[in-house]
Amino acid sequence: MNALEIRATIGLALIYALRMIGMFMILPVFALYAHGLPVPASDLQIGLAIGIYGLAQAGLQIPLGIASDRWGRKPVIVLGLAVFAVGSFVAGATQDIHWIIAGRILQGLGAVSSAVSALLADLTRDQVRTTAMAILGAGMGLAFLGALVAGPVVAGHIGVDGIFRLTGLLALGGIPVVLWLVPGAPLPKVSNAGVWSVLRDTQLLRLDGGILLLHALLTGLFVAAPFAIVETLGLPSEAHWKLYLPVLLLSLLPVFPLVRRAEQRHATRGLFISAIVGLALALPLLSLGYRQPAVLVGALTLFFIAFNTLEGLLPSLISRRAPANQRGAALGVYGSAQFLGPMLGGALLGGVKGHWGLSAAFAAAALLPLIWLSFATGLRAPPAAAAAAPTLDK
Incomplete structure (x- = not known):
């Protein structure tokens, strides 16, 4: 940069x-x-x-x-x-x-x-x-x-x-x-197309659906994971940061090298799909093995590596898909989906946990990245990156 x-x-x-x-x-x-x-x-x-x-x-x-x-x-x-x-x-x-x-x-x-x-x-x-x-x-x-x-x-x-x-x-x-x-x-030049053009773009909608499911997963994880941490590691709730902090910091280490390499090789779509697969692997691991400390910590780390990668990729892909004069509208639809996701994840996975327990909640969460993959694979590679720096008002 x-x-x-x-x-x-x-x-x-x-x-x-x-x-x-x-x-x-x-x-x-x-x-x-x-x-x-x-x-x-x-x-x-x-x-x-x-x-x-x-x-x-x-x-x-x-x-x-x-x-x-x-x-x-x-x-x-x-x-x-x-x-x-x-x-x-x-x-x-x-x-x-x-x-x-x-x-x-x-x-x-x-x-x-x-x-x-x-x-x-x-x-x-x-x-x-x-x-x-x-x-x-x-x-x-x-x-x-x-x-x-x-x-x-x-x-x-x-x-x-x-x-x-x-x-x-x-x-x-x-x-x-x-x-x-x-x-x-x-x-940017004002567009008369507005939000309707954005809502008709199936490529943008694939990304909007992705951020909704990603934040549904994050909220669902925090519905279930605290109970798993108490049960498996014996940490009281006020001490959970002692696990979250190192897991998050560790999960950030591979994200920036992965993103830079994907950008240099024009392979962001491949990294995007791989990160969704990472979510699809982490959640079944939690469902089957959260009672084992190493599995719990490892699966949470994998989840946050995938999550942090997707948090960077999704808005970048949206901004590259949308015309410059519709970026605000496109990211507005994206933001609405992002804030609706927690309501979906909290209600769905909270209900599953209440009826069938922790393993079932993690298993239900594991279905969401599979649903995501069903439409994410239709995402086309983003346009080639422009070499020139944008015009800025200093």
């Missing part, structure tokens, strides 16, 4: 991290906090407060993606960060679960993922874009693990309402990063 591409990748990864680390810190502490409110929240209200964010995100990705095609990526990202911050302050200023839910909806309305991904695509050449997207995904993964460890500690000092307010401040801190650190890109 050249200097401007590195600057763009670091700046946009920082925006993702600033926006999401507070969100992730909420996850391990929110349920207990909500039960302890002056009027204790019901389990349904707690679930709604957690899940409504993803639903709002899914609903806004497409319109904000289209808006970024028409009015520019940076204005949409700044607006989204501001709305997200307002929602965070609303949730942190109340002890009423109904207002907390309202704040979570506002957080979700600040849906900037599609605009951020589209801007990164605008600012990187085809042959380095997958690496840039993988760095973005790796940053999110590290933010998640750091927040998982820090959440209970920070909550002990400033409370969960304080974490909500801190989340708002961090989101506001992302605005100067957008304005001054991230390079600008010229507006």
Whole structure:
């Protein structure tokens, strides 16, 4: 990557991290906090407060993606960060679960993922874009693990309402990063085709279906894996980061060499299919052997190698398939599918686990990459990478 591409990748990864680390810190502490409110929240209200964010995100990705095609990526990202911050302050200023839910909806309305991904695509050449997207995904993964460890500690000092307010401040801190650190890109020519053209493109739909299943798998894994870790390794839930952290770091080591080699050899489609096969191998291993510590750790590592590879490949392939003036719309559809995936995975695999146990949950999860392979194999190789660097507004 050249200097401007590195600057763009670091700046946009920082925006993702600033926006999401507070969100992730909420996850391990929110349920207990909500039960302890002056009027204790019901389990349904707690679930709604957690899940409504993803639903709002899914609903806004497409319109904000289209808006970024028409009015520019940076204005949409700044607006989204501001709305997200307002929602965070609303949730942190109340002890009423109904207002907390309202704040979570506002957080979700600040849906900037599609605009951020589209801007990164605008600012990187085809042959380095997958690496840039993988760095973005790796940053999110590290933010998640750091927040998982820090959440209970920070909550002990400033409370969960304080974490909500801190989340708002961090989101506001992302605005100067957008304005001054991230390079600008010229507006693409406005397309009249809009989202309908994107929805009719079967090649793009194969990738949208893939991200839905990938995030369904991730959520399903976290429905079942914590119980397997307790049963097999004897780790209490507050210590699970001691497994997740080394597994994630170890899983990242082969990802960037694999991606770079695939880009150099124009073999990203082959790596894409191989990574789905990796998921299809890891999950049956968990189903059959999660009671053996070596199998559990090895299968989780294989899963995250495949997952992190696909997290980089999918948005890169989307951006290379879609015309430049429809990237926001294409990544908006992709983002909506990404946020709907956890709802599918959580409901499906949570239900299977409740009825038939852990082995059955992992086995059910193993069917999803097989379904994915049934339509992923029809994906054509992406267009050849352009050699010239994109035009940037420095």
